[in-house]
Amino acid sequence: MKIIRHQNIIAYVCEKSLDSEVLQMEKEELKRTGDWSSDLLHLYESFSMYDCTFRVGISATTSKIFKCHKLILAVASKVFETMFHGNFAEANKGPDDEIKIDDTEPMAFDAAMRFVYGRRVDFVNDLIAAQVYKFANMWQIQNLMDAADLYLKEPSPGNVAFVYEIFKQAGNQKGLGRCMEVMSANIKEVLSSSHWQNASLDLIMDVLSQGDLNVDSECDLLEGLYRWGEANTKDRIGKPSDAMVREAIKKPLEKIRFLSMEHQEFAAFCSKNKNNIFTAEEKWNIIMSISIKSAENLPENFSSEMQPRVNVKKAVWLDLLTFHSGYRGFGYPVHPSFIDFSVNKNIHFFGLKFMSFAHFDCNFMPDSQFEITNEGERIWEGTTKDYDVKLQYYKAKKPPLLKEGVRYQLSVKHSFASLPDQTFFHQSFSEWSISKESLTVTLHNRNSSAAVGFLIIG
Structure with a gap:
């Protein structure tokens, strides 16, 4: 892991955000308000009755002095208890003898102490919260870990790579899952962040495996x-x-x-x-x-995967419950139905989903073939055999890229339909646009089938 490579960023945040006078202020008289948390927090802030001193900082030039209390730290952390009351050199240090903590930035330590003493959640941002989480994990302060973990429920795309590294060191699987969801949905911002360039090989492999x-x-x-x-x-x-x-x-x-x-x-x-x-x-x-579209000549060990990266959770599911038309004589197939459409940006077609259809005692049970064409050239085809039970839609094995402004036709050919004799009914589109997240799909003046319940694109 290369967490240490991020520390220049953390140090900069701490240098700009943490007032050194707060950390090295003169000892004050203890104020008692009767509120236990407030009084303990003031005990920390005022340096009153301190009996241990910490010098905290990864860099000697940005390190800060903290005056603390062994008993409070020992109550909060089994590790501190062992250090102060076990067979360690720190147990015999005087109140002003410095104990070095050189793997934590001062602002993160200060935020951790404010929680330990006064249950204050002053984490400021994701970077500090992640450092607090790392500190709490190292010193085994469970309630502080929980507070930092809650703060990091959804880290920002710019910082999520750093948070992911911290969670991976600590073995926080749920945290890793949350971070990966953020990275998957916002991968462009992640790729442009400074933390991406400083990321470990493990993180790079984890992301590219998605x-x-x-x-x-x-x-x-x-x-x-x-x-x-x-x-x-x-x-x-x-x-x-x-x-x-x-x-x-x-x-x-x-x-x-x-x-x-x-x-x-x-x-x-x-x-x-x-x-x-x-x-x-x-x-x-x-x-x-x-x-x-063959992996035969690819360099050794290169991926043979043809499936584009898709985020189905972010896909646009367009409801196309429109019409079915046909003349039913027993054993005669229904003619293919189709819809013309275009999109306003390059986008992949993931697949489609059928809906049940019933109208005036007409029941439609499709056994169908599908295709998308562009000026008669087929760019995708599928059948009902492509149904994905887990995802519950007909999945395009190789999702085609639909290009901006190009007019496409989606056709559905039904093998049979169960309809009353001589039944014909339909509805038609008329330049109907559906917008979501800056994507517009324009459905042109064509017929479509009720069999096509959803067009899934993203």
Whole structure:
């Protein structure tokens, strides 16, 4: 783990946010209000009756002095109790003999003490709360850990990578799950954060192992991995060489899903970065593999996964309960029904979901084939055999990329329908737009089937 690489950021926050005079103020007379928590907090703030001194800080230039009370710390923490009342040198130190804590920043220690003494939750931000959590875990102060964990229920995208590292050190599986949800939904912000470049290899591997990352393209992850590699090469002076970057990203590169890219995207990445982390032969083989959607010629150990990263939780489910039409003579199939639509940004099509249909004693039980076409060219096809029991919709095995402004047609061909003889009914769309989270899907003047209950895109 490389938590120590984040400490320059934490130190800066502490230097700007924590008034040193508060920590090194002159001893005051103890004020008694009758409120136990308030009085203990003032005991800490006033330095009254202190019997131990801590010098806290990862850097000697930003370290601060704290005056505390052995009994209160021993009550809060079994570790402090053992240190002060066991066979350790700290047990024999005088009130002004310094005890060094060099793995915690002063502001985090101060926030921890304010909770221990007065049950005050003064964590300020995610970075400090994560440091407090780390301190509480190390010194086994469970209620402080719980308070910091609650504060970090949903860390900000810019800080979530740092919080994830702290939780991983402490083995907080629930916290890791929460952090990964934030990273998955906000991966673009995570990739641009300073904590991403300072992240450990473990975090990089964990993120790139996820299937539901909210990216427009796999190239976003490749770009992020390249930047991480530049910042994490070994034994370099100045700008790292491409060979160094390739060596740094060797393991996580195996998680990049090249086959989910468009070959133009990969070519643009190579051109933009003007890098040679791939040999000419590798570039050619990757582009050819993308073009024919085959992993046969990919470099050794590269991923053969074709599925784009998708975040179904963030998908837009468009309710298309519109119409079914057909003439039923026993044994005759119903004609295909279809809908034309376009989207206002590049987006993946995940699949579709049927709805039950009943109208005037008409029951519809589809056994169907589906396809999406663009000017007659099929870009996706599926059948009812593609039903995902866990996700409960018909899943596109290779979700196609729907491009902004292009007109597509979704068709559903029904094998049979159970309808009364000579029954015909329908409803039609008329330039109907549905908007959600800046996405607009325009449904053009075409017919659609009640069999298509939801169009799932995201």
